[in-house]
Amino acid sequence: MSTTNWQGARELINVQRAISRGPLYVAEHRLRNMSKWIVSMIGFGIGNPVMFLLSVGIGVGALVDSNQGSAGVDGVGYLTFLAPALLATAAIQGAMDETMFPTLEGFTWGKLFFGMNATQLSGNSIAVGVVLAAGVRCSLSVLLYELILVLFGAISLAAVPALTLTSIFSGMAFGAVMLMGASFVKQDDGVFAVVNRFIITPMFMFSGTYYPLAVLPIYLQWIGWISPMWHATEVGRFLSYGHQIEPWLLLTHFSYLGFMLVAGIAIATWQFTRRLAK
Amino acid sequence: MLCLSGTNQKEFQLSEQTNEYMIIAKDLTKKYGDFVAVDGINFQVKRGESFGLLGPNGAGKSTTMRMIASTLQRTGGDLEILGLDPNTKGPEIRAHLGVVPQADNHDTELKVWENLYIYGRYFGLARKFLKNKIEELLDFAQLQEKRNVKVEELSGGMKRRLTIARGLVNEPEILMLDEPTTGLDPQARHILWDRLFRLKEQGVTLVITTHYMDEAEQLCDRLIVMDKGKIMAEGSPANLIKEYSSKEVLEVRFGSTKNAEVAPLIEKLGDRVESLPDRILIYSEDGEAVLNQIHALGLEPQTSLVRRSSLEDVFLRLTGRTLVE
Numbered sequence: 001m002s003t004t005n006w007q008g009a010r011e012l013i014n015v016q017r018a019i020s021r022g023p024l025y026v027a028e029h030r031l032r033n034m035s036k037w038i039v040s041m042i043g044f045g046i047g048n049p050v051m052f053l054l055s056v057g058i059g060v061g062a063l064v065d066s067n068q069g070s071a072g073v074d075g076v077g078y079l080t081f082l083a084p085a086l087l088a089t090a091a092i093q094g095a096m097d098e099t100m101f102p103t104l105e106g107f108t109w110g111k112l113f114f115g116m117n118a119t120q121l122s123g124n125s126i127a128v129g130v131v132l133a134a135g136v137r138c139s140l141s142v143l144l145y146e147l148i149l150v151l152f153g154a155i156s157l158a159a160v161p162a163l164t165l166t167s168i169f170s171g172m173a174f175g176a177v178m179l180m181g182a183s184f185v186k187q188d189d190g191v192f193a194v195v196n197r198f199i200i201t202p203m204f205m206f207s208g209t210y211y212p213l214a215v216l217p218i219y220l221q222w223i224g225w226i227s228p229m230w231h232a233t234e235v236g237r238f239l240s241y242g243h244q245i246e247p248w249l250l251l252t253h254f255s256y257l258g259f260m261l262v263a264g265i266a267i268a269t270w271q272f273t274r275r276l277a278k
Numbered sequence: 279m280l281c282l283s284g285t286n287q288k289e290f291q292l293s294e295q296t297n298e299y300m301i302i303a304k305d306l307t308k309k310y311g312d313f314v315a316v317d318g319i320n321f322q323v324k325r326g327e328s329f330g331l332l333g334p335n336g337a338g339k340s341t342t343m344r345m346i347a348s349t350l351q352r353t354g355g356d357l358e359i360l361g362l363d364p365n366t367k368g369p370e371i372r373a374h375l376g377v378v379p380q381a382d383n384h385d386t387e388l389k390v391w392e393n394l395y396i397y398g399r400y401f402g403l404a405r406k407f408l409k410n411k412i413e414e415l416l417d418f419a420q421l422q423e424k425r426n427v428k429v430e431e432l433s434g435g436m437k438r439r440l441t442i443a444r445g446l447v448n449e450p451e452i453l454m455l456d457e458p459t460t461g462l463d464p465q466a467r468h469i470l471w472d473r474l475f476r477l478k479e480q481g482v483t484l485v486i487t488t489h490y491m492d493e494a495e496q497l498c499d500r501l502i503v504m505d506k507g508k509i510m511a512e513g514s515p516a517n518l519i520k521e522y523s524s525k526e527v528l529e530v531r532f533g534s535t536k537n538a539e540v541a542p543l544i545e546k547l548g549d550r551v552e553s554l555p556d557r558i559l560i561y562s563e564d565g566e567a568v569l570n571q572i573h574a575l576g577l578e579p580q581t582s583l584v585r586r587s588s589l590e591d592v593f594l595r596l597t598g599r600t601l602v603e
Contacts, residue, residue: 006449110384114349
């Protein structure tokens, strides 16, 4: 039998500090969990853009450019036009993966959040911690994608810093909304398959990803207007190759994404707290 | 092996604080709309005490536990944990508790030691402290050989021991165990009881809910028997049995169709008779003597068993129902 000293929690724990740093502890857990998948994440993070750029960027791009000329889409080549949209997609996908599934795991599958809440961690700390970790994942996805885009000559190195910040911002805005949505899901009865098929895919198809939104008939353009992907893509195109945007519209893009981020986190923290206390 | 005694000035001073109440509940109530889950119960738990909440499913035990664990707000009465009100100081209280929930909720993708580590980090415990503490807890939970195994590969009993070890990572003032051995096989239950008994011996304040009478008898210094949100009785297991039951119980089975028919013939033989669908219980100070009297009446039970009274009998006496139905 060892003579280990039992100091007791009152001696060991600085409660106020532990409460204030709660989100960091949750994020630390999430990052440790993510580290188990790091090879897959990097493989996917590199493989996905390479495949997309080879097939759509270069393949479809060759067809478009041969018909429209090398500056025929929004004043640039098709690959340059497409790149910011793909980057926005990668950011959104990365953030979504790390908000949606951990939330369902936390509340329903493994009930990890209830274990966290048995400590001094509150619903607020847990929700913010998940968002912080999703931000790290989103950053990894964005940086890997940008690396490939630069290698393919789809974006310039000079545009990378600004694109990195806005892409992460856009990804987190959508991630916050997914965090909010997932926090209301009681049972996974295929709900995420529905989300993927009826929200994510249409958003990807109707957000001016492959062609300017203005090409669509007006009765379909509204899908792009409400889609965070369109707002993120427009900002990306502005930063990447100087796509023309009115200042008020640029402000609208940022405001829309900012609203999603703030409202998503606010409602999610409220729901996390409420659900953990039931 | 985890040991709570030491030579440091900060060591766990049980003897000096035996009168300190860790938990005080007065008219504690929890309602969900019109449904009253916990109905104005009163109890106190002293430092170092092993306190049990015994009752069937739906008795209000887990709801009471969640209010003590400061994750569920009461709707009436007063509750004080470590001198604080959980409705306003929940996080401050929870930092000092160890909680073992009914269902294990580990991160199954992480290794055994990593689960202890991340849980310690939730409390903001230093990495250096945790390095030693994890070794100690792995020894205590007899999981040292499994330290680098993913949690999803552990057996049910091992997961349960890991949950208990996790609950001790912050050296809690109170360790709360909600149905700690439900779903485990007999061997795993006995290993777990051994671990909990060691904690009890070392002065950790335990609060345990269970619907297993043998578990309550083994682990609890004092307990409350709950049913339908109310406290039916309170005391030590021995005193409750003494107060509400006889020394021995004779269980006889005449067959499911004959039990009800025979019961009136033998109801005068003991202090009290309970006729259940599958058996008849005769409460007496001398079970063997009652069995001889039954034989003398010319009755031949298919099976008979003389045993000492248990908390199951106390519960049956108090509520007219068995604990596990």
